[in-house]
Amino acid sequence: MKQLQTPLGDEVLSLKAGEMVTLSGTVYTARDEAHLKIMEDGFPFDPKGAVLYHCGPVIADNRIIVAGPTTSARMNRLTGYMLDAGIRGIIGKGGMSAEVRELLRGRAVYFAFTGGCANLAAARMKCTGVHFPELGMAEAVWVIELDKLPLTVAMDAHGGDLFAVIEDHAHEVFQAMYPTSTTRI
Amino acid sequence: MSESGYPDLLKRISDATEKAVRNAEIYLPDDVKARLTEALKVESVVVAKQELQNILENICLAEERFAPLCQDTGIPVMYITVPYGMTWTPEMEQAVLTGIQNATQHIPLRPNLVDPVSRENTKTNTGLSMPPVHVKHGDRFTITALPKGAGSENVSRIRMMNPSDKGNIPKFVVETMLEAGGRPCPPVILGVGIGGTFDVAASLAKEALLEPVDSMTGYEQEICDQVNQLGIGPMGLGGDTTCLAVKIKTAGCHTASLPVAVNIQCWAARRATVEVPL
Numbered sequence: 001m002k003q004l005q006t007p008l009g010d011e012v013l014s015l016k017a018g019e020m021v022t023l024s025g026t027v028y029t030a031r032d033e034a035h036l037k038i039m040e041d042g043f044p045f046d047p048k049g050a051v052l053y054h055c056g057p058v059i060a061d062n063r064i065i066v067a068g069p070t071t072s073a074r075m076n077r078l079t080g081y082m083l084d085a086g087i088r089g090i091i092g093k094g095g096m097s098a099e100v101r102e103l104l105r106g107r108a109v110y111f112a113f114t115g116g117c118a119n120l121a122a123a124r125m126k127c128t129g130v131h132f133p134e135l136g137m138a139e140a141v142w143v144i145e146l147d148k149l150p151l152t153v154a155m156d157a158h159g160g161d162l163f164a165v166i167e168d169h170a171h172e173v174f175q176a177m178y179p180t181s182t183t184r185i
Numbered sequence: 186m187s188e189s190g191y192p193d194l195l196k197r198i199s200d201a202t203e204k205a206v207r208n209a210e211i212y213l214p215d216d217v218k219a220r221l222t223e224a225l226k227v228e229s230v231v232v233a234k235q236e237l238q239n240i241l242e243n244i245c246l247a248e249e250r251f252a253p254l255c256q257d258t259g260i261p262v263m264y265i266t267v268p269y270g271m272t273w274t275p276e277m278e279q280a281v282l283t284g285i286q287n288a289t290q291h292i293p294l295r296p297n298l299v300d301p302v303s304r305e306n307t308k309t310n311t312g313l314s315m316p317p318v319h320v321k322h323g324d325r326f327t328i329t330a331l332p333k334g335a336g337s338e339n340v341s342r343i344r345m346m347n348p349s350d351k352g353n354i355p356k357f358v359v360e361t362m363l364e365a366g367g368r369p370c371p372p373v374i375l376g377v378g379i380g381g382t383f384d385v386a387a388s389l390a391k392e393a394l395l396e397p398v399d400s401m402t403g404y405e406q407e408i409c410d411q412v413n414q415l416g417i418g419p420m421g422l423g424g425d426t427t428c429l430a431v432k433i434k435t436a437g438c439h440t441a442s443l444p445v446a447v448n449i450q451c452w453a454a455r456r457a458t459v460e461v462p463l
Contacts, residue, residue: 020235058256058295066256071336071368093420094368114239115336115370115420116255116453119246150239152232152422162232166423167366170415174363177411178356 003148007049008088012109015153017160022148023111026128027051027091031070033139035078037132044131044141047085054092055121056138062127064144068118069093072110076100083108091151095163101155110155112162124149194463195280198328201459202284205330206261207292208457210253213244216399217374217429217454224372224426233424237372240419240452255453258294259332260316261285262391266323268463273320281318281328282311297335319388326461331394336451337369343387343446354379354445355408361447362412362428367421370451372429374398375412378446381436386444389434394450398430405431419452429454 004011006025015021028045030038030052038044054075057067072092079090079100088108090096093115104110113121129143154162221244225237247254263281267273286309288294296308298315307313342361346353358377365373378389401409409431418424429452438444 018232020232056256058293066252068256093370095421112420112422114236114243116257116451117239117243118256119250119252119254120239120243122252123246123250150235152235154422162423163367163421166417166421169423170363170366170417173415174359177359177414 006051006089008051009049012088013106013157015109015156016158017153017156017162017165019153021111021151021153023051023089023091023151024146024148027053027144027146028131029053029055029057029067029140029142029144030075031056031139032074032078033135034132034141035075035082037135039078039081043085045143047082047087049086049088051089051091052082052087053144054090057142059127059137059142064122064125064127066118067121067125067144068116069113069121072096079103095154095161098164101159101161101164104155104157105159106157109153109157111151112154113149113151121149194461195276197461198277198280199284199287201328201461202263202281202330203288203291205328205457205459206285206288206294206332208459209261209330209332209455210258210292210294211247211251212457213254213453214456216397217452218244220398220429221372221452224429228425230418230424232422233418233426236419236422236424237426253292253294254455255334256295257334257336258292258297259334259455260297261288261310262316262331262333263318264329264331264392264395265318265320266325266327267320268324268326269322271326278318285309285311285316326463327458328461329395329456329458331391331456333391334451334453337373337449340365340369341390341446341448343383343444345383346443346445348441348443351443355411357445358408358431358447359411359415361449362417363415365449366417369449370420370453371417372419372426372452374429374450374454375408375431376448376450377408377431377433378444378448379433379435380438381444382438382442383444385436386446387448389436390446390448393432393434394448394454395456396432396434398432398454401430402433405433
């Protein structure tokens, strides 16, 4: 299993959808509000090679209580700006749109982390700072130090998209199982 | 019961409620853990194995860290059994709500309950006619909490089918999961309610999630196998394990009607029961 370390560089370009990796180093939490704030006020950290974590953690006294991934699709429309600024990796759950898949080409990857695994995440994380605390606990940009978080490359820098492949396959199986269904839902 | 005993009983009800919610949030039931462990043993896809390992490690860590399994601590759906001969009172219902408010503060839980239109948060997980408290008579006084997260609730479905379509019930269940894909955090448990009225079918589907997942009828197994053939896998990343169990509950219905509800439950199938001492 490849062990990746932030900041990420060109090594992300060789990663393939379906590959499992571990990631260590600094990541920054960002949900809807943080994305909007960054687009308005600029990045509070250097975005070159940085990794965003779609997560609204529960943090008490700078200690991470739980920090599972949130649904990435909410950030679909807000991701182009991040990638243009040099973001090299995104961690979340559920995958992102076909538009984001194209935007990742040649520059960045999307990592899936297991939904609901809020404790596993917290056990491999240390909180080292915060930006935009005024956005509140869930929406602030927390600076987190990862220690070998196990991730799956779900969308690679070549248009590979594990979620889309699995979804298409599931529809084919369903059509074969119930051939009278003519329309794809 | 004496007059002085009543306030004590109300306190025991709110304490039992808080304990039921806490146990549900932190400890996954043994039967669900066993199904996840079995799934890991037979799973053939490497990525899916890793996902299941992460889930099992997370379950252990939640117990060790005494923290909720998932950051979406859900809406606590409550099921109460009251001993025969005892009257369920508005004060008892209030005691349950107090227990939920205490749990929200002490565990702590994410305050998830908002006004549906203004989206203003009540901050207590209670209020605005919520959460649901279902009361039945039984042998003992028990309080059961079923915290339900939004990811899996949002992709649940109900359909008023034609009675002649009864053969299409499995197709409807499989189709519901096909449409949901990885969004409800599979591997899932599917609660299916068949019959009743529009509202009863949905209640049955939710109640089915209270059933142990260590056995299935032939009909349930058949639907479960079909869902697993879709290959959605843990978190939608592919694999043999999409559905841990299908549980069906039925009720009589109008001769011209066939309501079918599918309530999807993520792998964090949380439920816990605490007895109220009398």
